[in-house]
Amino acid sequence: MSKPTLKPTRHGFMPPFILERIAATSSHAQLQGSAQRTLEVDRHFRSQRAPHVASAMALPKGSPQPGQATRYIYSANYQEVLPGTLVREEGQDESGDPAVDEAYRWLEVTYRFFWETLERNSIDDQGMPLLGTVHYGRDYENAFWNGAQMVFGDGDGEFFNRFTAALDVVGHELAHGVIEREAGLIYTYQSGALNESLADVFGSLTKQYHLGQSATEADWLIGAELLMERVQGRALRSMAEPGTAYDDPVLGKDPQPAHMDAFVETEADNGGVHINSGIPNHAFYLAAMALGGYAWESVGLVWYDTLRDSRLMPESDFVTFATLTAENADRRFGSASREATTIREAWQAVGVIA
CATH class of the missing domain: 1.10.390.10 (Neutral Protease Domain 2)
Structure with a gap:
């Protein structure tokens, strides 16, 4: 049976049904609010097509050397803005901010996986710079790929930790970029x-x-x-x-x-x-x-x-x-x-x- 076509969306890690459950059943008003706000933000992004988001950003240049990642880590400073303020770029020392430094580290690890096992040079196989924004929103309970970069929330601190804490989450979001470039699998x-x-x-x-x-x-x-x-x-x-x-x-x-x-x-x-x-x-x-x-x-x-x-x-x-x-x-x-x-x-x- 054929299915109705749904509008493409950005690719989020957190299933919406979990957030809906928290918003509906949690007895803690702040946790309910965090889940509800995350759902509202995600609904906003569902109205945007990834290519439009990507084209709206001025992407910095990547490394001309295959096998060398180029990372730019931004902070949204707990606002819902992208990409935010640049806080660490390729070759710079640790910032002391766990979310910034985790994003920086795990993007490199994911890049190395694709390069060393699959001979793929970044998301587009042409050395695309890896952009990550941390501290997105307040208690934002998700991570996503928007067609140009990866974005990570801090979680609510009660149910969910910051999303940069998990290597496989960072790898998951970067992989969405690879999937988009190679197959463009419709997100429905x-x-x-x-x-x-x-x-x-x-x-x-x-x-x-x-x-x-x-x-x-x-x-x-x-x-x-x-x-x-x-x-x-x-x-x-x-x-x-x-x-x-x-x-x-x-x-x-x-x-x-x-x-x-x-x-x-x-x-x-x-x-x-x-x-x-x-x-x-x-x-x-x-x-x-x-x-x-x-x-x-x-x-x-x-x-x-x-x-x-x-x-x-x-x-x-x-x-x-x-x-x-x-x-x-x-x-x-x-x-x-x-x-x-x-x-x-x-x-x-x-x-x-x-």
């Missing part, structure tokens, strides 16, 4: 869930690469460092066990399915982009675990090949993406290879292909 329904899943995949791989973890050593959690002690949960998403990341009286229960049998039909959350992404996330996890070793050397390469495949269209669905990963596994490793067989089996295990 299955193509939007693929967009979110790919950002989770590359965010997780960035963390695994940084820590030197094999697939069996990784926790496969997304945003674990965001949750404060009062939250009953481990992270915002689990690639290993979608639907189990949190179960909290205020935040609710993780709604992600791990199989197409539980696919959620909804028009909320841009057609369930943060919900149904659990299915391709789990397929990636199953393939990586079955193959063992470093995931970025096997299934990660196939996912990246597929992201860059000219046959991947902006409106592509799960079946299309799964089929392309199988064909790219054949091309890279051979049709009779363990990698190709394992990737097909992973998609079968989550019910995407027969």
Whole structure:
């Protein structure tokens, strides 16, 4: 059945349904207000198309040397302005501000992951400068990519920590820029869930690469460092066990399915982009675990090949993406290879292909 077309939006890390739960059920007026204000800010950004935002900014120049990141970290000074005041740029010493220095560090780590494992030179593969704004708004409970830069809130300090604290969150948002440049996956329904899943995949791989973890050593959690002690949960998403990341009286229960049998039909959350992404996330996890070793050397390469495949269209669905990963596994490793067989089996295990 065809779906109605929704207007594209900027790519936010925090699922809106969590913020809606906090706004509706928290007994703390300040926390309710923080969630409500974040939702209002996010609704404002949903009215802007990313290319318009990108073209409205004067981007500084990137490094002419492939393999060398160029970072510019700004502070919005707790206002809702972009990019804000430049507070640290490439080569400068630590600022002493944790959010500034975390953004600076994790952008470099993410750049190195893409360069050293995938030979990609920044977001556009041409040395694009990495712009990050921290201290966006007051108690802003999200992070997002807006077509030109990454933006990080400080969280509310009760449910959520500052969003720069998590390497995989920074990697997730940078990856949205890569996805936008390569495939332009429309941020609605299955193509939007693929967009979110790919950002989770590359965010997780960035963390695994940084820590030197094999697939069996990784926790496969997304945003674990965001949750404060009062939250009953481990992270915002689990690639290993979608639907189990949190179960909290205020935040609710993780709604992600791990199989197409539980696919959620909804028009909320841009057609369930943060919900149904659990299915391709789990397929990636199953393939990586079955193959063992470093995931970025096997299934990660196939996912990246597929992201860059000219046959991947902006409106592509799960079946299309799964089929392309199988064909790219054949091309890279051979049709009779363990990698190709394992990737097909992973998609079968989550019910995407027969």
